[in-house]
Amino acid sequence: MTQFSTLISRAVTTILFAYLILIGGTFNGLLMPQFRLQTVVMLGVLVTAWLLIRWRRGWRWHRTPLDVAFVIWIIAFAVSLLANNEVWRRSLMGLWYMGAYIGAWYVLLDALANRALDRHTLVDALLITTVIVVLFGYLQFGNWLAGGGGGLLLRPVSLFGNPNALAGFLVVPIPFILGRIQTPERRGRGLRRVVMGGYAFLTVGLLALSFSRGAWIGFAAALAVQIGLILLTYDRFSLRYWRAWWAARSRAGKLLASGAAAAVITAGAAAAFLVLSTLLTPGGRSLDLRTFIYDSALTAFAERPIAGGGLFTFGADLARLNSTPPTEPHSHAHSLPFNVAAELGLVGLTALAVTVVLALRTIRRNYLDLPPRERHVVISAAAACAGFGVHQLLDLPAMIPAIALTGLLALIVAAAPVTPTVWAARRGRFVTTGIALLWLGLIVSGLWSSSVYSQYMSVLTEAATSGDYRRGGEQLTAVINADPALAAYHHQQGMLYGLAAEAGDPSARDAAIVAFERFVAAQPEYVTGWANLAALSAAADDVERTTAALEEVLARAPTAWALTIGLGDLAESVGADALAQRIYEAGIQGNPNIILSPAWGDSSLRRELVAAAPPVADGAAALRLLDSGDVAAAQALWNASIFYNSGAPGAQFTSLRLALANGDIAAAEQHAQNIDGSVNAEYQAWRLVSQALIARANGDEVAATRHLDTANALFEPPPLGPDWDLGANVTYIQFLRSGIPRQFLPSVGYDGTDPLLRYALDTAQRAGNPR
Numbered sequence: 001m002t003q004f005s006t007l008i009s010r011a012v013t014t015i016l017f018a019y020l021i022l023i024g025g026t027f028n029g030l031l032m033p034q035f036r037l038q039t040v041v042m043l044g045v046l047v048t049a050w051l052l053i054r055w056r057r058g059w060r061w062h063r064t065p066l067d068v069a070f071v072i073w074i075i076a077f078a079v080s081l082l083a084n085n086e087v088w089r090r091s092l093m094g095l096w097y098m099g100a101y102i103g104a105w106y107v108l109l110d111a112l113a114n115r116a117l118d119r120h121t122l123v124d125a126l127l128i129t130t131v132i133v134v135l136f137g138y139l140q141f142g143n144w145l146a147g148g149g150g151g152l153l154l155r156p157v158s159l160f161g162n163p164n165a166l167a168g169f170l171v172v173p174i175p176f177i178l179g180r181i182q183t184p185e186r187r188g189r190g191l192r193r194v195v196m197g198g199y200a201f202l203t204v205g206l207l208a209l210s211f212s213r214g215a216w217i218g219f220a221a222a223l224a225v226q227i228g229l230i231l232l233t234y235d236r237f238s239l240r241y242w243r244a245w246w247a248a249r250s251r252a253g254k255l256l257a258s259g260a261a262a263a264v265i266t267a268g269a270a271a272a273f274l275v276l277s278t279l280l281t282p283g284g285r286s287l288d289l290r291t292f293i294y295d296s297a298l299t300a301f302a303e304r305p306i307a308g309g310g311l312f313t314f315g316a317d318l319a320r321l322n323s324t325p326p327t328e329p330h331s332h333a334h335s336l337p338f339n340v341a342a343e344l345g346l347v348g349l350t351a352l353a354v355t356v357v358l359a360l361r362t363i364r365r366n367y368l369d370l371p372p373r374e375r376h377v378v379i380s381a382a383a384a385c386a387g388f389g390v391h392q393l394l395d396l397p398a399m400i401p402a403i404a405l406t407g408l409l410a411l412i413v414a415a416a417p418v419t420p421t422v423w424a425a426r427r428g429r430f431v432t433t434g435i436a437l438l439w440l441g442l443i444v445s446g447l448w449s450s451s452v453y454s455q456y457m458s459v460l461t462e463a464a465t466s467g468d469y470r471r472g473g474e475q476l477t478a479v480i481n482a483d484p485a486l487a488a489y490h491h492q493q494g495m496l497y498g499l500a501a502e503a504g505d506p507s508a509r510d511a512a513i514v515a516f517e518r519f520v521a522a523q524p525e526y527v528t529g530w531a532n533l534a535a536l537s538a539a540a541d542d543v544e545r546t547t548a549a550l551e552e553v554l555a556r557a558p559t560a561w562a563l564t565i566g567l568g569d570l571a572e573s574v575g576a577d578a579l580a581q582r583i584y585e586a587g588i589q590g591n592p593n594i595i596l597s598p599a600w601g602d603s604s605l606r607r608e609l610v611a612a613a614p615p616v617a618d619g620a621a622a623l624r625l626l627d628s629g630d631v632a633a634a635q636a637l638w639n640a641s642i643f644y645n646s647g648a649p650g651a652q653f654t655s656l657r658l659a660l661a662n663g664d665i666a667a668a669e670q671h672a673q674n675i676d677g678s679v680n681a682e683y684q685a686w687r688l689v690s691q692a693l694i695a696r697a698n699g700d701e702v703a704a705t706r707h708l709d710t711a712n713a714l715f716e717p718p719p720l721g722p723d724w725d726l727g728a729n730v731t732y733i734q735f736l737r738s739g740i741p742r743q744f745l746p747s748v749g750y751d752g753t754d755p756l757l758r759y760a761l762d763t764a765q766r767a768g769n770p771r
Contacts, residue, residue, distance in 0.1 A: 010121050016046065017125040017409070021169070022132060022159050025402030031738045033454040040446035043100075047439045050107055053116070054432075061428035062113040062420035065362035070102055072351040076344045077311060084310035089485035093736055094312030096449075097401060099442050101408055106435050108412050113420040119377050119413045123176050126409055130173040130203065133158045137166060137206045155211050160402065167215030168397030170207045171387040172406045175222050177203060179380030182230065214394030216271065222387025229379040233372050290334055290394075296321045297338035301345065308345035315734040317342060320525040323559040325752070326590070328726045331733040332399045336392040359385070362415040369418045381414030399733075452482045456489065457738060463496055464720055464740075470500035470508045473515070487522035488735035490515050491529060498532055498745045499719055501539070512536050513545075520552070526730060527557045528743045534570055535747040543574045550576070554583055559590030562724070565599050565606075566749020572603065580605060588613050593620050596759035597751075618643055619654040620756050627763055631661045649675045649686035650756050656690050660697050668694055682754060685711040689760050696767070708765055715753050717742065723750045 023029045024039035053059075077098065081091050111117040137158040144154040155163035177200045181193050207219060231237050249257060300309055300317040309317055315331040318324070333339040340348040363385070366378050388407040391397070398404040423431065456479045463472025473496035480489050497512035513536050520529040534549035550571055553563065564587025571580035584606055587594050592614045600606050615621065618641035625634035635658055638644055643651045656671035672694060677687035692707035717723055722741035731739035744750040751758075 009117060010124065013117065013121050014125040014128050016042075017122075017405075018129045018132065020405055021129050021402045025400065025405055026159060027161050027400065027732070028159075030401070030736050031732065033450065033457045036453060037447070037450040040443060040450055043439075043446070044443040047103075047107070047436075047443070050111070051432075051436060054110065054114070057114070057116075059110065059114040059116075060425075061110065061423040061431045062417070063423060064106065064109045064420075065358050065415045065417065066105065066355060069351060069355040069358050070105075072347075072354055073098070073102075076347040076351045079347050080307045080310055080344050083304070083307035084313070087310040087313050087316070089483075089487075090313055090316075090735075091311040096442060096445065097404070098311070099438055100401075101404060103435060103438050103442065104405070104408060105412065106431075109416055109420075112412070112416045119381075119416065122409055122413055123377065123380075126173050126406070127176060127180075127199075130170075130177075131199075133160075133166070133169060134203055134206055137209070138202070141206075141209060154209075156206060156209055158206075160400065162397070162400075163210040164212045164215070164395055165397045165400050165403055167207055167210040167212030168388075168391055168395070168400075168403045169406050170203055170210070171215050171218045171222060171391055172384045172410050174200065174203055174207070174219065175226050175380045175383035175387065178223075178226060179376050179383075183376050212395070214391050217394060218387040218389075218391030220268075220271075221390040222383040225386040226379060226383035229367070229375075229382060233375055233379065292322065292327075293318065293330060293334050294338055297333035297335070297342040300342040301338075304345060306345045306347065308341065308343045308348060311343050312734075314339055314342050315730070316523060316525045319527075319730075320556070323557040323590070324527065325557060325560045325562060325724055325727065329729045329734065331729075332396040334395050336396055336398070339396055356389075359411060359415050362417065366415070366418050378414055381410050384410035385414050449483075452479060453737065455479055455482075456492075460492065460738070460740065467719075468500075469496040469503065469719075470505055473497040473500065473508065473511060485522070486735065486737075487519055488731050488737050488739060490519040490522065491526075491731070492739050494519060494529070494532060495740050495742065495745070498536055501536065502746055503719075506539075509536055509540055513540070524552070525556070527553045527560065527563075528727060528730070530556070531563060531567065531748045531750075532745050534567065535745050538570045538573055539747065541574075543576070546570060546574045547576050547579055550579060550583070554579075554586060558586045561587040561590035561594050561755075562750055562752040563587075563744075563748065564590070564594060565597065565751065566747075568603070568606070569749060570747075572605065577605060581609070584609055591755065592616050593755040593759075595755075596620055596624075597755040598758055598762040599751075617756070619650050620759070622654050623657060623756070623759065623763075626657055626661055631658070634658060634661070647674065649683050650754065653686055653690055653760060656693065660693060665694065665697055668697070681714045682757060685714050685753075685757055685761070688714075689757070689764055692764055696764075704764075708761065711761055715751075719746075724752055 019042070020039070023035055024042070029035040029039060077091075077095060081088060081095075084091065108117065108122075112119070137156040140156045140158065141154055156166060157163050158166045160166045160169065177196055180196045181200065183192075204219075207215060235241065246254070246257075296318050297314065299321055300314070303309075312331075314333050315329060318327070318330055318333075333342055337349065337352065340352050344351070363378065363382050367375060367382070370378060385407070388398075388410055392407075398407055456476070459472050459475040459479065462475075463469055473493050476489060476493040476496065480493065483489060494512050494515035497508045497515055500508040501512055513533065516529050516533040516536065519526075520533060523529065530549045530552040534546050534553065537545040537549060550567055553560070553567060557563070564583055568580045568583045568587070571577070571583060588609065593616050594600065595606075595610050595613050596616065600610075616624070618637060622634045622638040622641070625631075625637065638654060638658060644655075646652075652671045652674045656668045659665070659667035659671060668690075672687065672690035675683060675687045675690060677684035688707045688711035692704040692711070695701075695703035695707065720740050720742050722728060722743075724743045727743035728739065728741050730743075731737050
């Protein structure tokens, strides 16, 4: 290659990789229609250019290390798709990305084998992109500090929208940065080490700020592999070498080395302790947040051990096997082996095992084929692959295309054969045709899907702007006709028609019912469809359909206490009191504090269940004693509670109430200060109620009323605003579509606000307005 063509290839590679990692492969790139279409068009242009270049230059095809593995993967995808044809549309979304990764592998390996690219060009593209990622990460952290550092410690997300995704990216470039520090090239070594040392420090620091424990463990694995391979390369594993090295050190040198070793060991022990303590501590980000997901994956695997449940379908299994809500929706099992087992079964696990074995064998061969002074790139890439792989065992950020592509780049740098084997001309033509057809299918289907999605987003945007939800529902018919198997489109149409019906257009109700019936037929796992169907059917006086839908909700989400009062009211409205009682009893089991909700007393059936309800939490019990006038009993109960020193807003509010009851306004003000209203709306409401009570204690009823009114307004979302905050993840990360943030129609009565907060607001308002 000429110097000019080399420069062009480096520029194109860097720009393309940066775009895919920073924009096209992120959730913004997936969910914003203009970026989605732009990415597909860009890929089409690049693939066309690759085909033209390889034709004009007479490139030859070479074997790649994973050819056999890809055949097994294709078999796994096909078997799973045939065995689970009812979810074919959902699986096709995952297959598109799997096809793109396979296509990218062959294009890049082809360019490397024909000397149009080299490993250093790929690494340079990664490191330049990392500069931008790190910059945005520290800008976010700096803005948080400049704002006073309020709320929980900020976990930067940079351009990825999730701190675990950021960490999943950073694990890959760090070994390459460290590798540049110890590269044997002498020219500019001093300056390079200073620059790369600072770069490594900033990147590792951002990884630490992400507080992604899985990525920390992955980084430790990468570091161990990198150090181990470097020591092996320079024959530093010999005990004789280290004895001689120690003997050659001066006394000061020995003290310095001992101090450095002690510091490293101490830092490692502290990091290990921090990870273990956070994993084992109840509440917060403990191990419990993962184990139920792993258990669900194993259950799904046991149900369909051969072919799994279908690619990209684990989110539905998780909803089916757990009460969702209150369980948070996820699109993956947070572990690559568990996810593959659940979605692709034993055939998929076989493909994964073969991939790992072939990759390790090829990396080892590359390491041995290169002379020691040229191994540093492969060593860095092997370490990056180790860190990336270990992280995918403990989480699965590679579900985001940008992270998957980053890991793929590390694998290509590590496993691309040093001396590739040329294929016969006939087989080469077959491969060229196959890869070209693969990319043709990807580009054409991508353009079609992007076009339909753009039309869909235009309809939602217009409906949100105009407030004409019925017209929006009607316009979605064209979208659904174009892609009828995508269940998310039916849910969104049902929401638009349903909102129109509840806004005073009863003629839209039947269309909403039809849309939700289509949705639950395609995706029965999600209770949003069943709950909305129940509300619409009750409004239509369809007792049979209402009770059937409510039974589905109760069976699929028995502990969804936020739905309890609303769905129970629907059951009572159609005369199904026995069903309503079961709904109430399940809600009490899900959250005993629900009996404190002011709306609980609106039903005689609910009031009758209070006596048999399990005890409420300590804070709730203490507040009830306070409201009955028994300050001493409330204080004694709270003093003995394990939550007495908790920083949770409900606990701080309970201590505040007791301080006010004892006339200690200063202590009450301190408890109010401890409630950080910047965390979320509930924290803000707790802070406002606390300030209202303090204002009232100081004789300022006007300020108290203002604070309470502001707190109540926080829980009145606009028609399209979020009700179940986490529910939108189903549309975003399981169907890769934007959607209406609201998940339940207003008549469903979803209320996820802490019942204790509702109780605190109600009692504060009644105290200011005694009947």
